[in-house]
Amino acid sequence: MAQLPPIHVETVSLSNRNARADHIVRRYGKALTGRVLDVGCDMKRIKKLRPELDYLGIDIGGEPDMQVDLQAAGKLPFDDKSFDTIVCTDVLEHLDNLHQIFAELVRVSRGKVVLSLPNCWYTFRQPIRKGRGEIRHYGLPAEPPADRHRWVFNVEDIARFLTDKQDPLGYRIAEMSASVNPGAKNTLRRFIWPKRAFLNRYAHTLWAVLDTSG
Numbered sequence: 062m063a064q065l066p067p068i069h070v071e072t073v074s075l076s077n078r079n080a081r082a083d084h085i086v087r088r089y090g091k092a093l094t095g096r097v098l099d100v101g102c103d104m105k106r107i108k109k110l111r112p113e114l115d116y117l118g119i120d121i122g123g124e125p126d127m128q129v130d131l132q133a134a135g136k137l138p139f140d141d142k143s144f145d146t147i148v149c150t151d152v153l154e155h156l157d158n159l160h161q162i163f164a165e166l167v168r169v170s171r172g173k174v175v176l177s178l179p180n181c182w183y184t185f186r187q188p189i190r191k192g193r194g195e196i197r198h199y200g201l202p203a204e205p206p207a208d209r210h211r212w213v214f215n216v217e218d219i220a221r222f223l224t225d226k227q228d229p230l231g232y233r234i235a236e237m238s239a240s241v242n243p244g245a246k247n248t249l250r251r252f253i254w255p256k257r258a259f260l261n262r263y264a265h266t267l268w269a270v271l272d273t274s275g
Contacts, residue, residue: 065220068260068267069238070251075266081150082106084240085175092173092270095145100131100166101152117144131162142171142273150177151266154210167230167273174232174271176223180239182215183265216260219267235272239264 071088075081085107086093093114099107102118102125119129119137129138135158147170153159166174181199188194198210214222216239223234239260241247251259 065217065224066234066237068216068220068256069236070256070260070264071238071240071268072243072247073240074242075240078103079106081177082110085148085150086110088268089148089175089270092146092175093148095172096143097146097148098139098144098169100137100147100149100162102126107148132156132158135161137162137165137169139169141168143169145172146170147174149174151179154178154181154212154214155208157211159212163226164230167232167271170271170273172272172274173235174273175268176271177266177268178214178219179210179266180216180219180261180264181210181213182261183263185213186262216264216267217257219269223269223271231273231275233272233275235270237267237269240266240268 073084075084090111093107093111095115097114097116099105099116099118102108102120103123105116105118105124105126108114108116108118117127118125119127121128121130127138131152147166149166153163156162166176184198185196188196198208199213220237223237227233241264247263250263254262
């Protein structure tokens with residue numbers, strides 16, 4: 062079993078989609094070069110922040126340039142290595158065919174894949190501990206939800222998945238980071254908990270940049 066790469070801890074609150082788009086442009090702006098594909102683009106917030114990009118946004122709803130149902134299609138409608146950069150943030154957890162679409166992201170990239178996935182343990186921990194409250198995306202509403210999460214994983218699960226897929230799919234993990242909300246409590250927890258345990262409990266998102274140029 063391959064050793065997990067280092068996971069850098071970054072203090073940032075990403076409470077909504079606008080904040081997430083701002084973070085992508087600020088933190089990963091240098092990777093947004095050449096032809097950019099935004100998978101799960103929603104309202105194309107990245108394009109609105111960086112209007113000069115050679116950009117294509119795909120999604121099942123919102124304001125995509127091309128409407129694509131990833132769950133139904135199972136394949137991206139593009140040739141191999143069609144894009145310099147792929148952005149896919151908080152999308153794969155909504156898909157039953159996560160493994161297939163992840164492989165498709167790598168297939169159509171000739172440079173970088175900027176990826177994020179949520180830490181489900183962080184979402185579950187407080188409601189379970191308190192014995193009350195809705196576990197968002199995983200509950201049992203009276204009516205079928207238009208969207209929900211299909212997977213339950215933590216930071217270490219995601220890191221292991223990305224590490225184990227490197228050789229079969231032919232990419233390299235260029236960097237990996239975990240987002241943790243700011244605050245004195247989390248600063249203290251970083252000294253109390255072993256790093257993996259801290260990230261599994263308190264990091265809300267894992268980010269990775271995959272190098273597909275090789």
